Amino acid sequence: MSGLTLTQFIIEEQRQHAQATEDFTLLLNDVVSACKRIANQVNKGALLGTMGSLESENVQGEVQKQLDVITNDVFISSLEWSGRLAGMASEEMEDPYAIPSHYPLGKHLILFDPLDGSSNVNINISVGTIFSILRAPAGATRPALQDFLQPGTQQVCAGYALYGSSTMFVLTTGHGVNGFTLDREIGEFYLTHPNMQIPADTHEFAVNTSNQRHWEAPVQRYVRECLQGKEGLRGRDFNMRWVASMVAEIHRILVRGGVFMYPLDSKLKDQGGKLRLLYEANPMSFIVEQAGGVSSTGYHRILGLQPEALHQRVPVILGSKNEVERIVSYHSE
Ligand code: AHM
Ligand code: MG
Numbered sequence: 585m586s587g588l589t590l591t592q593f594i595i596e597e598q599r600q601h602a603q604a605t606e607d608f609t610l611l612l613n614d615v616v617s618a619c620k621r622i623a624n625q626v627n628k629g630a631l632l633g634t635m636g637s638l639e640s641e642n643v644q645g646e647v648q649k650q651l652d653v654i655t656n657d658v659f660i661s662s663l664e665w666s667g668r669l670a671g672m673a674s675e676e677m678e679d680p681y682a683i684p685s686h687y688p689l690g691k692h693l694i695l696f697d698p699l700d701g702s703s704n705v706n707i708n709i710s711v712g713t714i715f716s717i718l719r720a721p722a723g724a725t726r727p728a729l730q731d732f733l734q735p736g737t738q739q740v741c742a743g744y745a746l747y748g749s750s751t752m753f754v755l756t757t758g759h760g761v762n763g764f765t766l767d768r769e770i771g772e773f774y775l776t777h778p779n780m781q782i783p784a785d786t787h788e789f790a791v792n793t794s795n796q797r798h799w800e801a802p803v804q805r806y807v808r809e810c811l812q813g814k815e816g817l818r819g820r821d822f823n824m825r826w827v828a829s830m831v832a833e834i835h836r837i838l839v840r841g842g843v844f845m846y847p848l849d850s851k852l853k854d855q856g857g858k859l860r861l862l863y864e865a866n867p868m869s870f871i872v873e874q875a876g877g878v879s880s881t882g883y884h885r886i887l888g889l890q891p892e893a894l895h896q897r898v899p900v901i902l903g904s905k906n907e908v909e910r911i912v913s914y915h916s917e
Pocket of ligand 1: 646675830831846
């Protein structure tokens with residue numbers, strides 16, 4: 585272990601990069617605090633009596649878990665007061681959250697999914713928090729919805745916290761990807777995974793095969809060829825994983841390579857995909873590209889998409905460069 589804490593790392597990065605501001609450094613520290621509070625909630629599990637579902641649905645029409653709502657509140661209360669943000673938006677709220685007028689406004693916007701993979705929470709499988717930070721186009725004034733609709737290339741920072749067998753925080757500010765592990769007794773994240781790189785080649789893919797009959801032809805072809813293994817065109821066996829927690833899948837890919845797909849299928853066609861562009865696909869694509877991987881809808885680079893709605897969904901195919909490029913080439917044939 586290098587002994588470098590996440591706080592030290594963020595401050596060092598700020599010193600190295602002229603465009604980073606103290607404001608941004610403090611904002612990131614508040615995000616880290618929010619994730620520590622969420623880790624604590626998730627880790628206590630059934631002891632808190634918060635594992636159940638609610639009667640309510642979120643804006644996506646999905647049944648909310650108690651913890652979806654609790655963790656959304658944790659994020660808001662950790663960040664709204666600080667004067668570093670002009671606005672916030674979340675998977676759990678239909679419209680951007682208006683920061684109460686008694687707090688000062690800052691120059692950044694944050695979009696987040698406070699508890700991704702929450703259908704896994706009551707069966708004790710990894711879940712995570714995903715976030716994306718943008719500059720507020722108009723600076724420290726109350727943002728309009730339009731201000732949040734920036735292409736992923738405009739992100740100044742993206743990251744996730746993974747609440748797994750250990751709690752990790754992984755982030756990029758556009759200068760590579762670094763991973764930190766929480767020491768619970770001390771309450772600090774330490775740099776354990778410096779300069780994470782996704783291997784360009786892989787023998788592992790992740791996709792929910794229960795949707796196989798609905799997929800488009802290029803994804804059908806790719807998975808069919810993987811499953812044919814040594815005896816098929818690829819000439820080697822492939823392994824398959826599906827956690828149903830995007831954060832856990834992306835983390836696995838950052839550590840040992842792989843391909844993750846939530847592709848378009850005939851069931852999802854009307855809604856455009858399953859995963860949300862602004863607080864799932866964009867931050868994960870920024871991280872994956874910064875680690876040497878590729879991220880695409882199959883037809884377009886995800887980071888280049890111009891968002892049209894806050895909760896817009898997109899097909900996602902990302903991970904090891906050579907495999908994702910192969911899948912993309914199948915889409916153009
Ligand atoms: P959520 O934000 O409602 O948790 O949904 C996103 C999750 C991803 O983490 C995961 O990749 C996917 O949904 C799992 O979908 P499925 O239930 O089809 O396996
Ligand atoms: Mg989610």
